Amino acid sequence: MSDTRKITVATCSLAGCFGCHMSFLDIDERIVALVDKVSFGRTPLTDIHTLHACDIGLVEGGLCNDENVHVVRHFRQQCKILVAVGACAINGGVPAMRNRYGLAECLEESYLYGVGVADPQIPSDPELPLLLNQVHPIQDAVKVDYFLTGCPPPAEAFLELLTAVLENRAPQMSYALRHFD
Template sequence: MTDKVKIATVSLAGCFGCHMSILDIDEKIIDLVELVEFDRSPLTDIKRVSYCDIGIIEGAVANGENVEILRDFRKHCKTLVAIGACALNGGIPAMRNHFSLKECLLESYADGMGLENLCIPNDPELPMLLNKVLPVQQVVEIDYVLPGCPPPADMIWKFFTALLEGREPEFSAQEIRYD
């Protein structure tokens, strides 16, 4: 039996930079592991999320597998937190939204510079790309968002200590300025 808070994390269409920022809390990670237990996460390599207190989503929604995983997190996590610009507004992955999916695939696999006689991968094992990359809150309800690319480690620490202590996380205007 454990009374630790159970946390799951995932990177959808993200670069793992937000996960790296979680690890950037440095020695406070020792305090964190005293308080939490990790479920599905790149930190544990557990493949399916089980019932958790907090789910952390990095990255945008770019394909069918992302949609499935995100819905699974919503179903299993009491509190769902979107961290980073990609999750909040599509970020860098959403830059492809300026083009049609067909244009993106042709540029990547057929017509792009240096490509010759290549074809578009269509193995049924590959997740189907969505026509447009979506922010996570267009697919499921999100309880909290942490902006930034990535959110700074201190902000992540402040946010999670508030949640773990049962307080509402609060930030000053200065703390959430990115100009």
Template sequence: MSKKKIATFWLGGCSGCHMSLLDIDERILEVAKLAEIVKSPIVDGKELPEVDVSLVEGAVCNQEHAEEIRAIRAKSRILVAFGDCAVTANVPSMRNRFTKEEALERAYRGVESDDGRGRMPAVEIAPLIDRVAPLHEHVKVDYYIPGCPPSADLIFYVVAELLNDRVPVLGQGTQLKYG
């Protein structure tokens, strides 16, 4: 049986979900028996290939994210919202109480650590979208892994079930742990 292909992506998140993924430790060898990790922030690989399973961390915060999640959806047989930012928009959605302009002003000009010398970045930053949103507001999501971050046990359980063509059932065979 040929190996499946799996990829992970990082949109508007803190990378904590990927750190938790690394915490599956030696169980990565079990994943490697079933699948090849073809693209991820934690491995090399520039192209976006067709994959069986995509884990997507983070909310959709800017236009680049919105385009990327559509491209990921188009190439993924199964798309998983990976962690609370992807599932609910979580921490990044705190920005939704303010306008885009207020958020940028606060982040770059009003920050206390900058001695009032703050200025907008010289490099171009991706244009913010009006409202930070969870993945399912932009594309169809097949499965959700909750948690901030999800526990390594939960991540491994869901990934192993999907790679074995089974439907993961949260709360059975695993504990839902937050933090």
């Protein structure tokens, strides 16, 4: 990849909490050094709503419904390098805590029991995405090129990833950049 042109970065959030996106923003003023080298496509961080082909796609969150699967497959098609960002994308993370229970049990516990409303109901609008029986990591649906571990990964890990791609080398994730919490 030439180092004379900008690389384009897009991001998306599936079953996550946006904490990984917030950590990305913790790059803070160091992003100034990247301004001439990186441009952003569709991401919750911009007002760009159309996904175009990009160099790096950062995916936060795992797969909890059929819409997540559709989104990540489309994202994969548009990204040269796809990165699973954070525990939720890599192993399902917090949402995957429901995997030890049946889907019906989860829905009943969430919507019918103890909610304190007069007529509790499990949502059934056909426009709602269909929940998967279990929460899956994104690599169950698409090929992943890099993994940024952590909940969330530190800002320095994002910086190293972008810098490595700009320098046309493999990212060097030191032990300090590999979080498992």
